[in-house]
Amino acid sequence: MQFLNQLTALYKKLTWTWNPGSDKEAGDAIVKNVLLHAFPNKVSKGSLSWKYSMYLGTISFVLFVILVVTGLILMFLYVPSVERAYSSVKDLEFVVSFGWLLRSLHRIAAHLMVAVVFLHMVRVFLTGAYKNGKSVGSNRPLNWIIGLGLLLMTLLLSFTGYLLPWDQLAYWAITVGTNIASSAPVVGDKIRFFLLGGNFIDQNALIRFYVLHVFFLPMIVVFLFVWHMWRIRKDGGLAVVDQEALTQKPEKVIPVKSKTYSLLGITNGSSVHVQTTMVNEEENSVASIPNLTRRLWLVTLGTIIVTVILSIIFRAPLEAAANPAVTPNPAKAPWYFLWLQEIVTISTIPLGFVTINGALIGGIILPTVMICLAVWWPYRDPSGINSVGVWFAPERKKQNRIFIIICLFIIIFTIIGTFLRGPYWNFYFPWEAWPTMPVKY
Numbered sequence: 001m002q003f004l005n006q007l008t009a010l011y012k013k014l015t016w017t018w019n020p021g022s023d024k025e026a027g028d029a030i031v032k033n034v035l036l037h038a039f040p041n042k043v044s045k046g047s048l049s050w051k052y053s054m055y056l057g058t059i060s061f062v063l064f065v066i067l068v069v070t071g072l073i074l075m076f077l078y079v080p081s082v083e084r085a086y087s088s089v090k091d092l093e094f095v096v097s098f099g100w101l102l103r104s105l106h107r108i109a110a111h112l113m114v115a116v117v118f119l120h121m122v123r124v125f126l127t128g129a130y131k132n133g134k135s136v137g138s139n140r141p142l143n144w145i146i147g148l149g150l151l152l153m154t155l156l157l158s159f160t161g162y163l164l165p166w167d168q169l170a171y172w173a174i175t176v177g178t179n180i181a182s183s184a185p186v187v188g189d190k191i192r193f194f195l196l197g198g199n200f201i202d203q204n205a206l207i208r209f210y211v212l213h214v215f216f217l218p219m220i221v222v223f224l225f226v227w228h229m230w231r232i233r234k235d236g237g238l239a240v241v242d243q244e245a246l247t248q249k250p251e252k253v254i255p256v257k258s259k260t261y262s263l264l265g266i267t268n269g270s271s272v273h274v275q276t277t278m279v280n281e282e283e284n285s286v287a288s289i290p291n292l293t294r295r296l297w298l299v300t301l302g303t304i305i306v307t308v309i310l311s312i313i314f315r316a317p318l319e320a321a322a323n324p325a326v327t328p329n330p331a332k333a334p335w336y337f338l339w340l341q342e343i344v345t346i347s348t349i350p351l352g353f354v355t356i357n358g359a360l361i362g363g364i365i366l367p368t369v370m371i372c373l374a375v376w377w378p379y380r381d382p383s384g385i386n387s388v389g390v391w392f393a394p395e396r397k398k399q400n401r402i403f404i405i406i407c408l409f410i411i412i413f414t415i416i417g418t419f420l421r422g423p424y425w426n427f428y429f430p431w432e433a434w435p436t437m438p439v440k441y
């Protein structure tokens with residue numbers, strides 16, 4: 001009987017059907033719980049909408065957590081040494097119970113994270129959510145820049161993880177990636193040396209990538225993510241609240257000129273009113289618990305289920321052990337850099353005595369220009385307050401179009417690089433057979 005009671009109590013704890021009786025009860029619960037502290041007591045109905053954010057940022061975070069959990073278990077089994085890395089991954093695949101699933105989960109979650117973070121950025125752009133609205137003290141352009149940092153860290157995390165299996169795929173993808181970096185004028189070779197810890201991909205490079213992958217980069221992601229979330233609260237919530245605010249009357253603040261107040265000497269003011277960063281207060285908002293938390297659990301569960309299913313369907317590949325003497329043809333960068341490899345190839349043009357340096361154009365100049373533009377754009381974007389937090393606002397038609405065209409180029413070039421490029425980077429349709437000399441000695 002006691003066991004049954006314990007089981008019921010456990011079930012209740014896990015399913016957590018608590019509904020707060022009042023705002024105060026909900027507020028108290030949030031203040032007392034460090035995890036729930038991340039949420040405001042109330043959230044606007046608009047920001048809960050599936051159609052607005054599609055919860056892509058949340059999905060990105062859940063994928064990151066899956067990566068951390070599976071990655072920590074992988075650390076018990078993987079050995080970061082040139083002699084043993086490949087065999088430890090092979091053991092995972094063929095000897096360790098469910099090792100293949102663990103590896104597959106980690107790999108699929110990593111691929112999904114790159115794709116979902118990219119889609120999240122596209123959603124933020126198309127909803128004009130990087131612009132300030134009416135919320136007091138908001139600085140959404142800064143949060144966009146923090147987001148760009150997160151995108152860059154996500155790519156680096158994936159890139160550094162790529163080398164670790166130490167198979168042919170890993171070795172040559174990193175060779176292509178770091179060769180592109182070395183095409184920068186003057187400092188190119190130094191950049192490659194810095195990335196690899198030497199002139200070749202060997203033990204120094206492996207341990208460097210490993211330490212970055214399991215410690216420094218995840219730490220930076222955690223730091224940037226906490227800052228990202230904190231900024232959303234400081235910005236008064238998701239940008240969609242600014243549209244709701246436009247339909248509301250501003251709160252009356254009566255300045256009291258005759259007397260000044262001081263809060264423990266930390267801050268002074270002429271009014272005892274504390275200005276809130278939330279523009280909308282009552283009409284459009286509901287308690288975070290359970291309205292937001294319930295949706296977050298649902299998104300978390302959905303993401304885990306999809307990742308597990310995909311991991312079972314698409315097993316992580318493992319090619320032959322890395323061999324610097326055998327160059328696969330074609331040697332491809334990781335898939336999310338293939339659009340750049342494609343640009344590198346088509347912009348390498350021999351003109352008699354000189355050759356236009358495609359690696360410099362596609363590998364250095366273009367990404368640098370794109371990053372600078374992305375950082376600068378939120379400050380330059382001329383669209384008005386009516387288009388903040390709105391999907392495809394008419395006022396932003398032109399810039400949305402240009403942005404979509406750039407994204408389509410990236411996607412199309414990635415597809416071409418992944419599926420339609422064969423030996424010597426020649427174009428092959430999927431139904432065409434490659435010639436039989438894919439390996440160069």
Ligand code: HEM
Nearest residue numbers: 053055056057058060061121129144147148150151238239
């Ligand atoms: C690891 C990567 C990232 C994570 C985990 C993350 C997480 C989140 C989460 C949870 C939200 C709340 C809304 C939602 O779920 O969509 C959000 C909003 C936001 N994110 Fe990210 N994000 C990431 C990358 C990015 C990138 C690459 C950008 C843009 C370059 C970006 C810019 C923003 C902005 C501006 C908002 C506020 C959106 C609004 O007000 O509607 N984030 N992010």
